[in-house]
Amino acid sequence: MIDRRTDAKRRLPPLPNAVEGNVVTRLPPEPSGFMHIGHALSGLINYLYKEMYGGKVWLRFEDTDPRKVRPEYYDSYRDGYSWVGIRWDHEKNNSDDMELFYRNARRLVEGGKAYACTCGRDEMRRLRSDGIPCDHRSQPPEVNLELWDGMLEGRYSEGEVSLRLVGDMSSTNTTLRDPVIMRVVDAVHPLTGDRYRVWPTYDYAVSIEDAICGITHVLRTSEFMLRDELQNLIRRYLGMSNPTFVEYERFEFEGTPVSRREIRSLIERGLVSGWNDPRLATIASIRRRGILPQALKEFVERYVALTQSRKVYSWDLLYAINRRHVDDLASRMFFVKDPMKLKLDGIGELDVDLPLHPTRNLGNRRLRVTGEFYVPAEDLKTVGEGGRVRLKHLCNFTLKSVTDKLAEGVAELGPPEPGLKVIQWVPVNEAVEVQVLIPGRLFNPDGAFNEESLEIVNGIAERTVNSLEVGSHVQFERFGYCVKDSLPKTFILSHR
RNA sequence: GCUCCGGUAGUAUAGUCCGGUCAAGUAUGCGGGCCUCUCGAGCCCGAGACCCGGGUUCAAAUCCCGGCCGGAGCACCA
Numbered sequence: 001m002i003d004r005r006t007d008a009k010r011r012l013p014p015l016p017n018a019v020e021g022n023v024v025t026r027l028p029p030e031p032s033g034f035m036h037i038g039h040a041l042s043g044l045i046n047y048l049y050k051e052m053y054g055g056k057v058w059l060r061f062e063d064t065d066p067r068k069v070r071p072e073y074y075d076s077y078r079d080g081y082s083w084v085g086i087r088w089d090h091e092k093n094n095s096d097d098m099e100l101f102y103r104n105a106r107r108l109v110e111g112g113k114a115y116a117c118t119c120g121r122d123e124m125r126r127l128r129s130d131g132i133p134c135d136h137r138s139q140p141p142e143v144n145l146e147l148w149d150g151m152l153e154g155r156y157s158e159g160e161v162s163l164r165l166v167g168d169m170s171s172t173n174t175t176l177r178d179p180v181i182m183r184v185v186d187a188v189h190p191l192t193g194d195r196y197r198v199w200p201t202y203d204y205a206v207s208i209e210d211a212i213c214g215i216t217h218v219l220r221t222s223e224f225m226l227r228d229e230l231q232n233l234i235r236r237y238l239g240m241s242n243p244t245f246v247e248y249e250r251f252e253f254e255g256t257p258v259s260r261r262e263i264r265s266l267i268e269r270g271l272v273s274g275w276n277d278p279r280l281a282t283i284a285s286i287r288r289r290g291i292l293p294q295a296l297k298e299f300v301e302r303y304v305a306l307t308q309s310r311k312v313y314s315w316d317l318l319y320a321i322n323r324r325h326v327d328d329l330a331s332r333m334f335f336v337k338d339p340m341k342l343k344l345d346g347i348g349e350l351d352v353d354l355p356l357h358p359t360r361n362l363g364n365r366r367l368r369v370t371g372e373f374y375v376p377a378e379d380l381k382t383v384g385e386g387g388r389v390r391l392k393h394l395c396n397f398t399l400k401s402v403t404d405k406l407a408e409g410v411a412e413l414g415p416p417e418p419g420l421k422v423i424q425w426v427p428v429n430e431a432v433e434v435q436v437l438i439p440g441r442l443f444n445p446d447g448a449f450n451e452e453s454l455e456i457v458n459g460i461a462e463r464t465v466n467s468l469e470v471g472s473h474v475q476f477e478r479f480g481y482c483v484k485d486s487l488p489k490t491f492i493l494s495h496r
Numbered sequence: 497g498c499u500c501c502g503g504u505a506g507u508a509u510a511g512u513c514c515g516g517u518c519a520a521g522u523a524u525g526c527g528g529g530c531c532u533c534u535c536g537a538g539c540c541c542g543a544g545a546c547c548c549g550g551g552u553u554c555a556a557a558u559c560c561c562g563g564c565c566g567g568a569g570c571a572c573c574a
Contacts, residue, residue: 064573129570222568226570250568310568313507313508332536358534391533416533420533496535
């Protein structure tokens with residue numbers, strides 16, 4: 001018997017209607033923009049359930065709006081999902097199945113479940129909103145077929161004719177009010193070029209695809225909730241079976257925009273540097289700032305709930321998990337912010353080997369010391385003249401004098417003296433200048449842009465940091481976990 | 497405006513379906529301590545919540561009604 005009060009080993013809750021060995025889920029990105037953390041979390045949910053029960057996951061691109069789809073985004077999702085550790089069993093694009101959508105559309109028309117409508121956009125919107133059917137709804141099937149064939153043959157231009165489902169014009173669920181299922185789009189598709197100009201709409205394409213992919217569980221965010229009924233109706237007309245739906249609220253993080261529109265506007269206004277700005281929550285951003293995929297996975301298992309309540313996560317929740325993962329692989333190095341020069345008597349020239357990690361066997365780095373160091377000014381000032389301090393792994397010293405520019409002291413090499421403040425240091429002859437970018441929240445709780453969202457800290461680091469590869473994790477002792485960035489001399493703080 | 501959905505500590509959640517074992521568990525954050533040659537990791541202790549008002553009941557976080565607050569949908573986008 002498990003104590004219900006402990007969730008130390010918390011996992012995803014059981015999936016309704018799940019059959020062991022046969023849970024088929026899907027990753028359904030629209031390749032029209034960059035992948036962000038919300039996609040990753042949702043993708044992980046779909047993947048982890050498939051792993052939990054055994055089954056398959058599909059990667060299926062929802063690319064039926066040629067105007068929005070861009071070729072580069074297909075890869076952005078493939079890369080992103082792979083990076084978070086998802087391995088999908090099958091991959092396809094909705095745009096692969098145009099003939100299938102056409103065939104089924106014809107079946108619907110023939111069966112009286114769809115009709116060709118020539119109402120203008122505004123007219124259609126008005127009637128739908130009032131719940132009133134238009135005359136086209138009661139056209140004889142021959143007329144509908146004639147018009148449908150005309151669409152396929154290219155006799156109509158965009159907006160002139162569209163194929164509509166016979167739904168329920170008076171339903172309170174407005175998605176059911178005879179939605180358009182096929183329409184003419186005069187745009188070149190990145191995958192199919194100009195081969196097709198009649199495209200399915202989302203609900204129609206998804207209904208059919210979910211059925212033919214054998215999806216057993218649709219796990220998605222709740223903006224789709226009202227669509228369940230419509231999609232089931234389409235499948236009923238077509239004699240296809242329905243999946244189980246599990247819908248949950250979108251995942252947001254405090255002070256961080258999620259919508260592409262918002263992000264684009266920040267970029268255009270120059271408030272962030274681009275789609276991979278470390279303050280953003282795109283996959284490119286969180287990778288760049290050192291969030292590990294394992295941390296995302298653990299985050300899903302520990303903190304995600306498949307409920308409809310609003311979720312705005314605190315970044316701290318993710319950081320705490322990430323910190324534990326990163327702690328094992330981050331080399332320890334010295335970085336001094338607001339440095340002050342310290343001259344120590346009693347130390348000659350010598351080479352010292354310092355461990356790269358306190359507990360793991362990551363090896364050492366060697367520093368040559370001469371008696372002149374950069375150390376944090378603040379530490380010396382708090383200790384004051386006459387005070388005693390420890391340079392970590394090196395020596396104890398007594399501070400003799402401190403001015404604004406220089407401090408002097410007398411050192412004794414040897415083991416640490418209990419009770420002394422232990423500080424990091426960089427030999428003057430081993431010093432390199434670096435900057436650390438500290439990303440913060442982009443928006444304050446009141447919604448205003450946070451002018452201090454990116455802090456830049458300049459300081460001195462030990463030369464060893466030059467040998468770090470871009471993307472590698474390092475812990476600047478007494479400062480925080482950072483990632484070596486591709487920008488020259490730059491590190492990005494992951495978190496303290 | 498119409499239609500849905502939600503509201504447990506600062507944050508995320510467990511518990512809500514099948515009312516009592518919940519004077520409400522966990523994680524994170526916060527305060528304190530231990531340990532440690534880091535302000536990290538690890539360990540221990542502490543403070544901190546059932547949106548409001550009615551009702552039903554011996555008993556309500558859990559059921560009912562009303563209110564308030566929040567979110568979503570209402571495209572020939574997905």
